[in-house]
Amino acid sequence: MAIITISRGEMSGGEKLASCLADVLGYRVIAREVLREAARSLGASPELLTVKYESVPGLWARLTHEREIYTLAVQTVLLKYCIEDDLIYHGLAGRYFLSGLPGVLRTRLTTPMEIRVKALRRVHHHMSQQSAEHFLKAQDRDHARWVKIMYDIDSDDLSTFDLALNLEAISIDTVCAIITEVVAEPAYQRTAETVAALEARESECRARLQEALSKRD
Amino acid sequence: MAACLAEELGYPILGREVAQEAAAGLGIAEEDLINRWETPPRMWEKLSASTRLYKAAILSVLADHAVEGNLVYHGLCGQLLLRGVPAVVRVRLIASLETRLGILQESDDMDRAAAERYLHNVDDARARWIRMMYGEDINDPALYDIVLNLDQVNFTVACGMLESTVRQTEFNLTDDVLNRLKDFQLECHVRLALASATETRAIDFDIEATSGIVSVAGSAPMLPSGRTGDTIHEIVQSVHGVKEVNFNINWFDPLP
Numbered sequence: 001m002a003i004i005t006i007s008r009g010e011m012s013g014g015e016k017l018a019s020c021l022a023d024v025l026g027y028r029v030i031a032r033e034v035l036r037e038a039a040r041s042l043g044a045s046p047e048l049l050t051v052k053y054e055s056v057p058g059l060w061a062r063l064t065h066e067r068e069i070y071t072l073a074v075q076t077v078l079l080k081y082c083i084e085d086d087l088i089y090h091g092l093a094g095r096y097f098l099s100g101l102p103g104v105l106r107t108r109l110t111t112p113m114e115i116r117v118k119a120l121r122r123v124h125h126h127m128s129q130q131s132a133e134h135f136l137k138a139q140d141r142d143h144a145r146w147v148k149i150m151y152d153i154d155s156d157d158l159s160t161f162d163l164a165l166n167l168e169a170i171s172i173d174t175v176c177a178i179i180t181e182v183v184a185e186p187a188y189q190r191t192a193e194t195v196a197a198l199e200a201r202e203s204e205c206r207a208r209l210q211e212a213l214s215k216r217d
Numbered sequence: 218m219a220a221c222l223a224e225e226l227g228y229p230i231l232g233r234e235v236a237q238e239a240a241a242g243l244g245i246a247e248e249d250l251i252n253r254w255e256t257p258p259r260m261w262e263k264l265s266a267s268t269r270l271y272k273a274a275i276l277s278v279l280a281d282h283a284v285e286g287n288l289v290y291h292g293l294c295g296q297l298l299l300r301g302v303p304a305v306v307r308v309r310l311i312a313s314l315e316t317r318l319g320i321l322q323e324s325d326d327m328d329r330a331a332a333e334r335y336l337h338n339v340d341d342a343r344a345r346w347i348r349m350m351y352g353e354d355i356n357d358p359a360l361y362d363i364v365l366n367l368d369q370v371n372f373t374v375a376c377g378m379l380e381s382t383v384r385q386t387e388f389n390l391t392d393d394v395l396n397r398l399k400d401f402q403l404e405c406h407v408r409l410a411l412a413s414a415t416e417t418r419a420i421d422f423d424i425e426a427t428s429g430i431v432s433v434a435g436s437a438p439m440l441p442s443g444r445t446g447d448t449i450h451e452i453v454q455s456v457h458g459v460k461e462v463n464f465n466i467n468w469f470d471p472l473p
Contacts, residue, residue, distance in 0.1 A: 106369075110358045158311055158356055164364035169306070174385045178363075178378055185374045 002188035003082050003104045004179060005094030007161065010139045011119040012111035013172055018090045020176035025183070030081055031091040038073035049073075065216060071150065072209040079202035086190060095160050096151045101201060103194035105183055108164040109175070113137075115167060218310060219291040221376040226383060231282050232292045239274035243413075250274070256342065266418040272350070273405070273412040280405035284398050286390040293343070296360045297351050302401050304394045306383055307360065310375075312367040400426040403458050407431055410456050416448045429460035439468035 004021060008014035018029045039049035049070055075097045081087055082098070089098075095106040117132045124132070144155035153160055163182065165175045182188070223230045233251070240250040253271055276298055282288055286304060296307040312320075314336065321332040344355045358364060363382065365375045382388070403426040411417045411424075411433075422435040431453055437445055446464065453462045 108358060108364075112359070156356065156358055158309070158358060158364050159313070159366065161364070162366045162369035164358050164361070166307075166359065166362045168359070169303075169362050169387060170382070170385075171387055174382065174387060177385070178382055181378050181381060182370060182374060185371065187371060187374075 002086055002183040002190070003098065003101075004088045004183060005098060005104065005106045006088065006090040006109060007095055007107065008090070008109040009111065009116065009143065010136055011116040011123075012109050013115070013119070013167060014090045014109055016172055017109060017175060017179075018088045020172060021088050021179060024176060024180050025086070025088075028081075028085055028087045030078075030087055030089055034074055034078045034081065034089070034091055038070070038077045041077065042069065042073050065212065067150075069209065069212045069216065072205055072212060076202060076205040076209055079198055079205060083195060083198045083202060093147070093151065096147075096153065099160070101194075101197050103188050103190060103197075105179065105188060106160070106162045107179060108158075108161040110164060110166040110168075112166075112168045218308075218372070218376060218379075219289045221372075222379055222383075223289045225376065225380045226287070226289070228287045228289050229282075230289045230291065231279070232290070235275055235278050235282070235290075235292050238278045239271070242278065243270070243274050256346070266412070268350075269421065270409075270412040270418065273409040277405040277409040280398075280402040284402045286395065286398060294347065294350075297347065297353065300360075303397050304388045304390060305362075306379070306388060307362045308379060309361040309364045310367055311364060316368055396428065399458075400428070403429070403431065403456070406456050407433075407453050407459065410452050411449070414448070414452050416445070417452060422449075426459075429458055430463065431456075431459050431461070432463045432465060434465040436467045436469055438471035440471070 004027070006014050006018055008017075015031075018031075021027065022029045035049055036046045039046040042049070074092075078089065078091075078094070078097050081089075082104075095108075098104045098106065113133060113136065116136050117129060120132045120136060121127050121129070127135070140155075147153055147155045158164055163179070165178065167175065170178075219230050219232070222228065236251045237247050240247040243250065250271055253267070279290065279292075279295075279298055283290070283299065283302070283305075290299075296309070299305045299307065314333070317336055318329060318332050321327055321336065322329060325332070327335065347353050347355045353360060363379065365379075367375065370378075404424045407424050407426065408422070411420070411422055417437075420435060420437050422433050422437075425432045425434075433449060433453060437449065439445065446466070446468075449464070449466075450462055453459055
């Protein structure tokens with residue numbers, strides 16, 4: 001029993017993998033719920049938080065107080081979910097929010113552009129191959145900038161993951177089986193210690209959030 | 218990890234022996250080939266005939282070992298040498314500097330500063346080598362099927378996980394896969410033959426083989442005698458297993 005984070009690009013099969021893992025392991029899957037609940041806790045609309053949190057910040061906005069508040073709110077909510085139960089998180093920055101915690105497997109899914117283009121065009125039939133590829137590359141660039149600015153890590157930095165898997169030669173089902181096998185190991189079992197570590201991190205984030213909120217007032 | 222996998226799967230292990238066999242095949246000193254192969258080339262060396270020859274010789278030996286499938290290769294650059302070859306799992310193991318320093322200090326009885334210097338030099342040389350030879354970033358996750366962080370995933374778990382991955386259907390040695398491996402071996406042999414011959418060693422060819430039918434593509438100098446084409450044909454045709462040779466060559470005038 002564990003917490004699994006999935007980092008992936010747009011249209012990379014992350015949702016399908018999360019769904020497969022949920023079927024096999026019986027874990028809860030979360031992604032955007034975290035953002036919605038964080039928005040509620042701040043009394044902001046989810047749309048506003050999405051814009052403030054997910055968009056690539058301009059130079060002037062990188063270190064704003066508001067951004068720090070939004071980040072802490074999202075992290076606190078995610079940690080609360082993790083304390084409650086084992087889960088699969090395929091939203092933003094999971095590897096950063098949960099780094100250094102026991103019982104967490106931080107995975108990365110690499111998907112060839114060809115597969116991603118096909119997946120995008122299945123959803124948007126009117127899109128040409130070229131524009132689909134252009135769109136996905138732009139998304140990747142934005143995401144890499146977002147990660148760099150928000151957390152000062154490189155999007156492709158392999159050391160920020162525990163396990164990276166590439167769909168070029170391996171099927172989603174095999175990726176799912178590999179992750180299932182790894183999280184069955186004792187190191188990923190939920191114990192009093194792993195829960196205590198999650199609670200300590202959540203408590204720290206909540207305190208920092210309260211402090212940041214008090215300064216805003 | 219190579220030893221663990223070889224034991225669990227019953228596969229042979231191959232590492233630096235590839236360079237030894239390649240050197241023997243070329244009739245050169247092993248040290249010369251290893252130095253040239255493992256040292257990042259300078260810009261001008263990247264395209265030189267001898268670099269192409271060494272690369273072709275290494276690949277040819279590796280293909281001979283890989284043709285039956287069932288092999289653990291832990292030599293330099295397997296992720297690129299075997300790119301596109303079916304039933305290959307390309308694995309990268311990573312660990313923090315602290316972990317690696319600990320291993321090195323224990324195994325080689327080095328002090329911390331020497332171990333740190335050694336690792337920095339090796340990492341830097343490998344990254345430069347791959348950038349120069351293939352124009353790739355050694356840390357690009359797209360170059361590997363599986364990347365394992367051994368700081369987080371226990372070694373025994375990692376070995377077991379890789380073993381069960383290899384046993385998945387996409388890595389089965391079907392007849393199609395074995396035929397493709399034979400084609401790959403033939404491509405490597407043809408590339409080596411062309412890189413070895415005085416008349417063609419300066420030309421960079423793309424080779425594709427399907428069941429003994431070999432397609433040669435690239436740009437080559439056109440001589441009034443037509444001799445270049447004949448020579449290429451003769452060299453390729455002389456390679457064991459070649460049944461037919463097709464050209465898709467852009468001929469250019471070397472003395473316009």
